[in-house]
Each structure stands twice: as C-alpha cells, then as structure tokens.
Amino acid sequence: xxxxxxxxxxxxxxxxxxxxxxxxxxxxxxxxxxxxxxxxxxxxxxxxxxxxxxxxxxxxxxxxxxxxxxxxxxxxxxxxxxxxxxxxxxxxxxxxxxxxxxxxxxxxxxxxxxxxxxxxxxxxxxxxxxxxxxxxxxxxxxxxxxxxxxxxxxxxxxxxxxxxxxxxxxxxxxxxxxxxxxxxxxxxxxxxxxxxxxxxxxxxxxxxxxxxxxxxxxxxxxxxxxxxxxxxxxxxxxxxxxxxxxxxxxxxxxxxxxxxxxxxxxxxxxxxxxxxxxxxxxxxxxxxxxxxxxxxxxxxxxxxxxxxxxxxxxxxxxxxxxxxxxxxxxxxxxxxxxxxxxxxxxxxxxxxxxxxxxxxxxxxxxxxxxxxxxxxxxxxxxxx
Numbered sequence: 001x002x003x004x005x006x007x008x009x010x011x012x013x014x015x016x017x018x019x020x021x022x023x024x025x026x027x028x029x030x031x032x033x034x035x036x037x038x039x040x041x042x043x044x045x046x047x048x049x050x051x052x053x054x055x056x057x058x059x060x061x062x063x064x065x066x067x068x069x070x071x072x073x074x075x076x077x078x079x080x081x082x083x084x085x086x087x088x089x090x091x092x093x094x095x096x097x098x099x100x101x102x103x104x105x106x107x108x109x110x111x112x113x114x115x116x117x118x119x120x121x122x123x124x125x126x127x128x129x130x131x132x133x134x135x136x137x138x139x140x141x142x143x144x145x146x147x148x149x150x151x152x153x154x155x156x157x158x159x160x161x162x163x164x165x166x167x168x169x170x171x172x173x174x175x176x177x178x179x180x181x182x183x184x185x186x187x188x189x190x191x192x193x194x195x196x197x198x199x200x201x202x203x204x205x206x207x208x209x210x211x212x213x214x215x216x217x218x219x220x221x222x223x224x225x226x227x228x229x230x231x232x233x234x235x236x237x238x239x240x241x242x243x244x245x246x247x248x249x250x251x252x253x254x255x256x257x258x259x260x261x262x263x264x265x266x267x268x269x270x271x272x273x274x275x276x277x278x279x280x281x282x283x284x285x286x287x288x289x290x291x292x293x294x295x296x297x298x299x300x301x302x303x304x305x306x307x308x309x310x311x312x313x314x315x316x317x318x319x320x321x322x323x324x325x326x327x328x329x330x331x332x333x334x335x336x337x338x339x340x341x342x343x344x345x346x347x348x349x350x351x352x353x354x355x356x357x358x359x360x361x362x363x364x365x366x367x368x369x370x371x372x373x374x375x376x377x378x379x380x381x382x383x384x
Contacts, residue, residue: 021122026053027110028121030149030231031061031096032217034105034240035181040188044181045213046099047146050092050108051122061095062125063088064136065145082303083138085145089129096237105240109220111153112232117225120156128152140306141174141200146213157225164222165206168215174306175200175360177212184245186252186364193362194291195298197310201359256367267374276378282327284375289321311359314350315369317343327379340379347373 029050036042049062066088099106113121127133138144153161172180175193178200182189209215223230263280270276296318298307319339326336351369354361 021053021056021058022115022119023053023055024115025055026051026058026115026118026122028052028113028118029111030109030217030220031092032105032107032109032213033099036102036104037184038102040182040185043185043188045104045146047149047213047216048095049121049125049149049152051125052092059092061090061092062129063090063095063145064148067138084135085138086134086136087125087129087148088134089125100238103240103243104238106237107217108235108237109217109231110233110235111220111230112225112228117157121152124152124156141211142208144211146216147211150210150216150219153230160226161230162224163207163210163219164224165209165219167218167222168206168209172204172209173201173360174204174208177204177209181212187250190252190362190364193360194312194316194365195295195310196304196306197299197308197312198359199306199308252364256364260367260371263371263374267378270378274381276375278327281375281379282324284324284371285320285327286324288316288372289318289324292316292318292320309359311357311361312365314346315365315372317346337380340376343376344373344380347376 027050029052031048031050033046033048035045046063046065048064051058051060051062053059064087065085067083067085096106136143136148150163175196178192179189182192206219210219220231221234266277266280292313295307295310295313295316298304299310299313323336323339326333347369351366351373354366
C-alpha cells in the first residue's frame, strides 16, 4: 500500500511539473538526421524527439541512441549480446549543430497534437529519462534509437495512432535494408553478413522498416492520429551537401581478387610439384577454424539473436582448426585426406547452391570460398 501511495505521489508530482513547464506554444517534433559514412554505426542515420517551448526557453532533444562505455562489464555484456543503451536529454541546438557540422541532413516533423497530447508525450519522455528508467535493452533491428521514437508515440496513444505502410512497395529483408545503407562501407557490410545469420533474411514488415530513421520519417508522413495526419509541418533544417565517393584500392573485390590470383599461382605450383605449402594451409584453415568457432559461439552461447542459424559455418567450419593442427605433423595423419575430401564436396555444393540458400551470402566471399576449394582439393590428395 505504501509503495502504491509513493507511485501515485510520483505521478502527481511529474504531472504537476510538466503542467508547469509546457506553455500553449510548446511543440513536439520528430528529428531525423542523415547518415554519415565515417563510422559503421552512423551509416544508418539517427532519430530523436524534440520538445520546444519558446515561452519557457525549453529546447530539448530526447536521444535514445546513447551508450556508456563506463557501464559495469560493458565489453563483456556487449560480447554476450546484452546491449544496453539509454535515453539522453540534450540541448537541441547543440544536438542539431553536431549533425550539421558532419554534413548530415536534419529534418524536422512537427506533430499535430493538442496541449493534452503534448503533455502526455513530454511526461512520458521525462519519466523515461529518470536514471532508473533511462536504460533499455538494445536490439540492432527491433529496439534501437529509431524504433524507440516510434514506440513512444505507439505506447502513449495506443490504438489512436495508425501507421499506413502501403506506401512501401519493396519486399526487402532486414539484410537487404542493411546492405543498402552500407554500400559505401563494403568491409562493414561483409563483417555483418559473416557474423549474422538467417534471422536477417526475414522479410521485413512496413512496421519493422522503422528501425531505419529514413523509413521512420516516411512512416510518420503517412501516419494518422485519431484519423487526422499526425505530421502538421515538415521543416528541412539542413540538407547535406553531396560529397564525391572516393575510390579505395582496399575494396573487397580488389583485395580478395589479388589474394585469389596469388593463391591460384601457389596452388598451381603445388599441383605440379605434388607437394603442399604447409605454412599457408595451416594459416588459412587455422584462421577459418577460429572464425567458425566464433560464429558458433555467437549462435549458441550469446544473446545475439540475429547471429543464429548462420550458413557461413558451411565454409568457416570450426573443425578446420583440428585439421590445421594435424598439418603441423611431419607425417600427415590419414584422416586429414578424408577430411579434406569431405570439405571438397561441401564447398563445391556450397558454390553450386550459393544463390539457392535461404540465407543471402555476401558475394565478396566467393573468392575466399574458391580458395578453400582449391586448397582442399590439393589436401585431399594422398601424395600431398
């Protein structure tokens, strides 16, 4: 009973605070910031909620994209998949200017709310920003800084708000959507495609598209509150200046292509002299085995749900590690030849069914898989 009384008192206190703070000129807006290719995490853009009251000199940006490296066991929790982000409250002008300084567009959607509805949103955000409430369990695709903005309105207005997703004509998967935003970061895209498995190949619903700030903005453009459009005004605060995409020699196709050419020459030499280059195969299959072990751990021993059912384990096989260790021996055990004969069959089948797999495999991996096939053919020969 005492706890109930204290909770009610807190609600009354919070309500009184927000009633005092917000004037009739207050506005609530959704802020969408464009992508920045300087970092992997910023390539998707960003979203926030603005509360502006010119009479009372309030101009806050509520940002659900804050993470704290000083959290207890931050890196351990991150590795295990326990990602915790929090709601931060900033001066909106400072928030806005930071994105503008990085040439990231800033769009504002002023939402069509009456004074009571504005107060509800503000009260929700203020309560959510309290130290005991500000932290939430982050998920890359289903509970991130963009979808949290959507959820604020969905939780406050419930059935009163409707998102009409009929404007979305594509049939993208989560992986497709991710790939689109990482076209300028091919290595980052490759890393994500290696580490995350079949759950990324789920067809996204229009509601799920809103994990991306661009689609959150478009979805609110087509949303209604009590039958009326929820956005009453759109403001292009800043439009980014187009920047030339620079050419890089270390693009995956160039790097993997060069490695493939070198390994092809090495393999041809080994085939002619009927002798393998042990140091190379020990290195190659040792690294592949360790990578496969990592992917298996991500799938089975962490809470990274998107890392489950990973078909990349068909080429990054953990057992490669044991084969690499066996290759250290002066006399290679007989089972190693049989092992690599099986790997030849698995790898050839993988290449043959590459586009038929339920998981979309990254095409940058093809040179690597062909290298695995070449070396496995050589290692399956008993004359090796």
